[in-house]
Amino acid sequence: MKAFVLTDTAGPDSAVVRDEPRPVLTAGCVRVALKAASLNHRELWISRGLYPGMKLPCVMGADGAGVVTEVAEGVDPALVGQEVVLYPGDGWGDNRRFPARSFAMLGMPLPGTIAEEICVPATTVFAKPAHLSFEQTAALPTAGITAWRGLTERAALQSGETLLVTGVGGGVATFALIFGRALGAAVYVTSGSDATLARAAALGAAAGFNYREPGWRKALQEASRGLDVVFDGAPAAGLAEYSRALRAGARVVIYGSTGGPTMTMAAPDLFLRHVTVSGTAMGDLVDFTAMLAFITAHRLEPVIDRTFTIDQSREALLYLENGHAFGKVVIAI
Known part of the structure; x- marks a missing residue:
């Protein structure tokens, strides 16, 4: 599959779009065909090694939206075909006040969303707000x-x-x-x-x-x-x-x-x-659920600055650093 992979920590130019093996579907997880992702300044820090627990190479991107195409044994098969948005991490823990030490985010150290596919725990996929496009939905997770x-x-x-x-x-x-x-x-x-x-x-x-x-x-x-x-x-x-x-x-x-x-x-x-x-930084599944419900109830729409294709992912990251104006930078997949 096509993916945007960080191979070194010399800055945004260290990331390349290349073919990667399809992710393996493991117990409790779903496979998502990603339709859109979005960038955060987190990706710029990671590209320079300015993030704890660096683990390379890694597919970049914490934010994504797409369609569930496969579920592991024991996961509700009704999820197949559902349009979803991904919670951008896993393992927050039981204390709502702060994350557990084991909490990890997509896009490093976990595989990221700027790719054609991703496998994530079924508990971290949520219904896409019906009034939003995939590109708009992908703008929500981390910043929202x-x-x-x-x-x-x-x-x-x-x-x-x-x-x-x-x-x-x-x-x-x-x-x-x-x-x-x-x-x-x-x-x-x-x-x-x-x-x-x-x-x-x-x-x-x-x-x-x-x-x-x-x-x-x-x-x-x-x-x-x-x-x-x-x-x-x-x-x-x-x-x-x-x-x-x-x-x-x-x-x-x-x-x-x-x-x-x-x-x-x-x-x-x-x-x-x-x-x-x-x-404050990020939030847990309770926050994510409440945010999506609020966005849906009020029919809120994120502001998108500019949209790139997955082949333009490096250009998108450089734009975020040097030309970004107002709102989110999105990558259509």
């Missing part, structure tokens, strides 16, 4: 579940609250904007691009602020009249700026470290306002 868990489990975002999403335009942040609006929050966003802020406004952002402009923090505070929740993938750059805009009892959820691993905040802004700061 990260945003969903961060807003609902970590922040407990409520209708009528104010939400700041930093660095809008990336996959996770864009989902946070979409989910935040559907949950009934007034969503404010930041970006270094006025064009990106205009795209966010078209998706329903209450207001956007260019963090390259002086005084953006004061303008944010005046417009929002205080923030209840912040969803931040680049706290090194923004935390000290927006901390004065936090309301009493605010919740700050950190899901990334773009811009550097070190973040600073004045301690009084934290304890005098009774602010909670927490981290």
Whole structure:
């Protein structure tokens, strides 16, 4: 079968599209003919060896959607022919608060989704939302579940609250904007691009602020009249700026470290306002089930920046690194 395989850790150019053996169907698993996959910045980090537990060579990609074509003995045969989306990992464990040490994701160390076929546990395939195409569905898993868990489990975002999403335009942040609006929050966003802020406004952002402009923090505070929740993938750059805009009892959820691993905040802004700061990454099967139900109920659609073919997978990865603008980069298979 055709697959996008990482063979070395010298960067995106280390990955090649080549023929690979068909995956072996093992007990408890299903075979899925993949129709689409999507990229995350995780693939860029992996291509440079900047991820724990590196295991090469490996088929890349954590996100995928397709059709079940075969099931192992003992698995419900009614799954054959079903259009599905894949939960992007396996082995979260019983504690919903954090994954077990054995938790692993597709696309390294587990075989990934940028391939013509994949075999995964039957417990990790879910019905594709009927209103979405395969390409749209493939955009959901990793970015969608990260945003969903961060807003609902970590922040407990409520209708009528104010939400700041930093660095809008990336996959996770864009989902946070979409989910935040559907949950009934007034969503404010930041970006270094006025064009990106205009795209966010078209998706329903209450207001956007260019963090390259002086005084953006004061303008944010005046417009929002205080923030209840912040969803931040680049706290090194923004935390000290927006901390004065936090309301009493605010919740700050950190899901990334773009811009550097070190973040600073004045301690009084934290304890005098009774602010909670927490981290989040990915989510479990309960989160995934709830996210898909919410997307279906509200008929939400992800934003797709650009779609490539599987033969253009390396080009797609380079585009994610150098040309990505707003939303998800998808690979049609």
